[in-house]
Amino acid sequence: MKTDELTFEEAMEKLEAIVEKLEEGDVPLEKAINYYQEGMTLSKLCGDKLNSVQEKMTQIMNEQGEFAPFEIQEEQ
Amino acid sequence: MENKYLTVAALTKYIKRKIDVDPHLKDVLLKGEISNFSHHSRGHMYMTIKDDQAKIQAVMFAGNNRYLKFKPENGMNVLIRGEISVYEAFGQYQLYIQQMEPDGIGSLYLAFEQLKEKLHKQGYFDQGHKKEIPLFPEHIGVITSPTGAAVRDIITTIKRRYPIVQVTIIPVLVQGESAARSIADAVDLANNLDLFDTLIVGRGGGSIEELWAFNEEIVAESIFRSKIPIISAVGHETDITISDYVADLRAPTPTGAAELAVQSQIELREKIDTLTRSLTRELTNEMRNHQRHLERLKGAYAFRYPEQLIKQKEQALDSFVLSLQKEMIATKKEKETRLLNLYKRLITQHPQKQLEQSKIKLDEKIKSQNYYMTKLLENKSIQLTNTIDKLFLVNPLEIMKRGFSLSYTAGNEIIKSTNQVKANDYIKIKLSDGKINCQVVEVEEESKS
Numbered sequence: 001m002k003t004d005e006l007t008f009e010e011a012m013e014k015l016e017a018i019v020e021k022l023e024e025g026d027v028p029l030e031k032a033i034n035y036y037q038e039g040m041t042l043s044k045l046c047g048d049k050l051n052s053v054q055e056k057m058t059q060i061m062n063e064q065g066e067f068a069p070f071e072i073q074e075e076q
Numbered sequence: 077m078e079n080k081y082l083t084v085a086a087l088t089k090y091i092k093r094k095i096d097v098d099p100h101l102k103d104v105l106l107k108g109e110i111s112n113f114s115h116h117s118r119g120h121m122y123m124t125i126k127d128d129q130a131k132i133q134a135v136m137f138a139g140n141n142r143y144l145k146f147k148p149e150n151g152m153n154v155l156i157r158g159e160i161s162v163y164e165a166f167g168q169y170q171l172y173i174q175q176m177e178p179d180g181i182g183s184l185y186l187a188f189e190q191l192k193e194k195l196h197k198q199g200y201f202d203q204g205h206k207k208e209i210p211l212f213p214e215h216i217g218v219i220t221s222p223t224g225a226a227v228r229d230i231i232t233t234i235k236r237r238y239p240i241v242q243v244t245i246i247p248v249l250v251q252g253e254s255a256a257r258s259i260a261d262a263v264d265l266a267n268n269l270d271l272f273d274t275l276i277v278g279r280g281g282g283s284i285e286e287l288w289a290f291n292e293e294i295v296a297e298s299i300f301r302s303k304i305p306i307i308s309a310v311g312h313e314t315d316i317t318i319s320d321y322v323a324d325l326r327a328p329t330p331t332g333a334a335e336l337a338v339q340s341q342i343e344l345r346e347k348i349d350t351l352t353r354s355l356t357r358e359l360t361n362e363m364r365n366h367q368r369h370l371e372r373l374k375g376a377y378a379f380r381y382p383e384q385l386i387k388q389k390e391q392a393l394d395s396f397v398l399s400l401q402k403e404m405i406a407t408k409k410e411k412e413t414r415l416l417n418l419y420k421r422l423i424t425q426h427p428q429k430q431l432e433q434s435k436i437k438l439d440e441k442i443k444s445q446n447y448y449m450t451k452l453l454e455n456k457s458i459q460l461t462n463t464i465d466k467l468f469l470v471n472p473l474e475i476m477k478r479g480f481s482l483s484y485t486a487g488n489e490i491i492k493s494t495n496q497v498k499a500n501d502y503i504k505i506k507l508s509d510g511k512i513n514c515q516v517v518e519v520e521e522e523s524k525s
Contacts, residue, residue, distance in 0.1 A: 007212070008212050008240075009210070009212035012211075012347075012348075015351050016351060019351050019354045019358070022354075022355065022358035022359065023358055025362075027362070029362060029363075032362050033359065035359075036355055036356075036359040039352070040355065043351060043352040043355065046344075047345070047348055049240075050341060050344060056239070056240065056242040056243070058231055058243045058244070058245065059242075059244050059245070060222060060244065060245040060246075061245065061246050065265075065269075070245050072227070072228045072231060072232070073222075
């Protein structure tokens with residue numbers, strides 16, 4: 001699976017797994033370097049996903065099942 | 077003219093006096109159900125006491141309620157002693173409670189307990205049935221009233237924590253007769269849409285009557301049916317409804333539901349930073365370890381002083397050879413000693429001695445044999461002499477010397493009977509010193525007696 005196809009959740013899980021593996025030790029050096037590179041890519045991906053995604057507008061569904069923008073109304 | 081009109085205060089005062097002088101209203105024993113209960117921060121308790129036809133406002137001041145042995149709750153049936161008076165500011169008569177004790181349980185409370193028991197038995201609350209709330213939802217459906225504090229709290233909290241999630245409000249009635257149907261339909265609709273990965277179902281605080289829709293069976297069933305994980309958030313912390321029990325996760329308040337639905341963006345960023353830092357730290361450590369290992373290898377004694385190492389080995393070899401020789405000598409000595417010992421033992425075992433001993437024994441045997449033989453011979457000789465002597469005694473010649481003689485026929489037969497001879501026969505008589513030839517004159521036969 002290519003990293004840019006991952007969801008945020010999958011990327012976070014992979015990143016955590018890689019850190020855990022490195023923390024356990026016993027990883028051959030070449031492999032550790034590969035892990036590190038992959039981990040840094042994932043870390044950047046997660047950060048980017050948090051940064052780049054536009055704030056989503058809250059919507060409300062009407063009786064016909066159609067969506068409309070929703071504004072919070074202050075109590076009268 | 078003006079005097080005909082009373083002020084509100086005067087009228088209220090009048091009514092209050094009327095009520096206050098009535099002895100029946102000074103000491104009232106009342107039973108009913110508590111509703112709209114609130115415990116003011118200054119200690120007084122305000123509530124409505126009601127039955128199925130009427131209600132009355134009531135207050136229990138801190139001075140009285142500090143002696144209560146139970147915690148009043150909505151839906152609780154109580155027995156009350158108090159007095160009726162008028163609160164002039166509101167123009168409202170009310171019950172001033174002096175004593176209060178529980179009287180069984182209220183009907184709504186009873187209905188709640190019964191449904192709770194029933195659904196519990198049917199497994200609606202089983203932990204095994206609870207679905208996991210997604211860690212990173214993409215689209216949250218919020219089933220609540222589109223107005224009021226609850227929807228506002230939910231949306232602002234979600235937006236603050238995790239603005240990248242899509243939120244859709246599915247508006248429903250949250251109190252009144254058709255509220256339960258409205259909520260149940262919305263849960264089913266959300267499931268049919270295949271849009272949401274998390275649902276929040278709830279409303280703000282209220283009396284037990286106002287929250288009641290969330291205690292209805294059809295709502296519980298729709299929540300139980302839902303394929304989408306549901307976080308429930310009904311009322312305040314202390315209000316727990318049937319919906320809360322059935323939901324996959326119960327939040328104490330609407331704000332709490334939003335917090336449980338999404339992670340904080342700030343915390344997520346911190347987590348990513350922490351992970352990134354550990355990643356770098358781990359790799360750096362790894363490199364450092366390898367580096368140290370390499371340094372240690374390079375600095376090893378063997379690399380620094382190779383000839384020293386050989387010398388040491390030489391020396392070690394010498395000492396090995398030395399000890400080998402020592403060992404050889406020792407072994408040889410030991411073998412020699414053993415051989416000597418064996419030889420000595422063998423010598424002691426030489427048969428010469430035995431031969432000598434045997435010879436001595438043999439000589440002894442021969443000697444004793446000779447002795448016995450001599451003895452035997454002597455004995456035999458003596459015996460022989462004796463026998464000869466005896467023989468002499470019986471020798472017929474000897475007997476003849478004593479006058480006996482033997483007579484023979486002419487045919488040299490010894491004459492033992494008269495029958496053997498007749499007259500005129502020639503016979504010989506042998507004596508010890510010769511013989512006489514004779515002729516028989518007569519034979520006289522002696523008659524046998």
